[in-house]
Amino acid sequence: MFGFSQIWVADFEYGTSPDDGQPIPRCLVAREYTSGRTFRVWEDELLTLKGPPYPINEDVLFVAFNVRAELSCHLALGWDLPVNVLDPFVEFYRVVNGIWHNPFGKGRGSKGLIAALQYFRLPHLEAVEKKEMQELAIRGGPWNPGEPQALTDYCQTDVTALTLLFYKMVELGLIDWSRALLRARYMSALTRVERTGTPINVPAYRAITTSWETIKNDLIEEIDKDYHVFEDGSFKESLWERWVAQHGLAWPRLPTGRLELEKKVFRDMARSYQAVAPIHELRASLGQLKGDKPGLIINGDGRNRV
Numbered sequence: 001m002f003g004f005s006q007i008w009v010a011d012f013e014y015g016t017s018p019d020d021g022q023p024i025p026r027c028l029v030a031r032e033y034t035s036g037r038t039f040r041v042w043e044d045e046l047l048t049l050k051g052p053p054y055p056i057n058e059d060v061l062f063v064a065f066n067v068r069a070e071l072s073c074h075l076a077l078g079w080d081l082p083v084n085v086l087d088p089f090v091e092f093y094r095v096v097n098g099i100w101h102n103p104f105g106k107g108r109g110s111k112g113l114i115a116a117l118q119y120f121r122l123p124h125l126e127a128v129e130k131k132e133m134q135e136l137a138i139r140g141g142p143w144n145p146g147e148p149q150a151l152t153d154y155c156q157t158d159v160t161a162l163t164l165l166f167y168k169m170v171e172l173g174l175i176d177w178s179r180a181l182l183r184a185r186y187m188s189a190l191t192r193v194e195r196t197g198t199p200i201n202v203p204a205y206r207a208i209t210t211s212w213e214t215i216k217n218d219l220i221e222e223i224d225k226d227y228h229v230f231e232d233g234s235f236k237e238s239l240w241e242r243w244v245a246q247h248g249l250a251w252p253r254l255p256t257g258r259l260e261l262e263k264k265v266f267r268d269m270a271r272s273y274q275a276v277a278p279i280h281e282l283r284a285s286l287g288q289l290k291g292d293k294p295g296l297i298i299n300g301d302g303r304n305r306v
Contacts, residue, residue, distance in 0.1 A: 002170075002177065004061040004084065007033035008054040009166060011064060011158045012073040013137040013151055019300040022195065025073045026137045027148070029155040030054050031163060033063070038159075040152050046077060056082035065089045065113050065162050067184060071191040081191070085184035086175070088165055092116045094183075095174055117161055120168045124161055130154075197303030205298070216286060223282045235283060237261065249273055263287075 010030040014023040028041045030053065039053045052074065056062060062082035064070040066089040071081055093111050096119065117124035133154040136147060169175055208215065216233065224230045229239040241259055244251045251269065252260040263284070270280035298304055 002061070005059045006055060007061045007063060009033055009063045009159055009163045010054070010070055011155050011162065012070050013133070013155045014069070014073055014076075015138045015140045020303070021197070021297070021299045021305040023069070023072050023076050024140065025077060026140065027152045027155050028053075028073070029152065029159045031156075031159050033163065033166070038156070040156065042148055042152060049077070049079075051079050056080060058083045060084065061086055063088065063162070063166055065116075065158075065165075067187050068191045068194065071188055072195060075191065075195050081188055084181060085188055086166075086180055087184045087187050088116065088162065088169060089113075090183050090187065091169060091175055091180055092119070092165075095169075113158065113161065113165070116165055120165065122161065122164050122168060194306055197299065197301075197305040199303050200296070200298050202298060202302050205296070219282060219285060223278050227279055229279065235286075240279075247273075247275065249276070 008030050009032075010028065012023075012028050013026045015026060016022070017024055024043075025046050026043045028046060029039065031038045032054070041049070041053060054060070054062075060082065061084045062070075063086050065087065067085055067087040071085070074081055089111065096111070114124050114130065133151060136151055220230050220233060227243055229236055229243055231239070237259065240261075244259065249269070252265055254260050266276070266280045266283065270277040296304055
């Protein structure tokens with residue numbers, strides 16, 4: 001079908017290692033699209049397999065929603081990645097991005113599996129039930145009676161739903177095959193990039209974070225001496241508005257009449273008015289580190305991963 005001898009639709013449930021941020025596969029369900037042949041594999045058996053239970057050679061297609069998760073599980077288990085991959089998440093995003101706001105999703109433009117199923121009016125689990133099962137996978141063992149069965153059943157429900165979604169998108173002619181396979185090749189490459197992570201100079205990073213208040217105060221003192229728009233380490237909108245008026249700048253305003261101070265506006269104004277640039281750079285620098293909560297997760301191997 002579609003030039004492939006087999007099409008495997010798959011889903012993993014997994015936790016995350018606290019040491020290196022890598023996935024810990026809990027279970028796998030994979031279904032062959034045409035024959036319906038299905039594998040249900042629990043975590044203890046997964047660890048004994050030297051490769052996936054389904055073929056991944058050049059005449060087979062591997063389908064998963066937001067496929068980076070499934071491919072990262074492949075890598076965590078020491079398995080090779082499939083030669084041909086298709087990601088309905090990417091293809092759904094291509095179809096609706098910019099033209100559809102999901103009224104049921106979390107945040108504007110949610111494009112998760114439930115959103116895709118809702119868009120095409122296909123059956124799906126409720127978001128609450130899905131979240132409960134995801135939290136169970138994250139928690140991991142020791143397992144209570146019935147939990148492995150429940151988690152694997154949930155995993156199979158996602159595979160069933162994804163199979164329906166894939167069929168619907170194919171039926172409606174929404175899969176541009178040559179480009180879809182190319183986009184999924186990028187997702188495969190991105191999976192390897194994310195697994196590798198970004199190396200961090202941990203001693204330098206710790207030195208910055210532990211000395212942040214001193215660095216912050218020194219930065220403000222050095223830059224703000226020419227502006228006087230900070231008080232007690234905080235940028236003051238009223239003082240900035242006074243500075244803007246004194247220098248006759250045509251600064252954008254909100255409907256309420258207040259100055260528009262979003263990052264993009266500040267950046268654009270800094271490009272237009274050279275005198276604004278130092279304050280823009282100072283605000284940007286201060287925003288990148290937040291005291292003891294810098295927003296940068298460093299795994300045990302000294303690397304940052306998404």
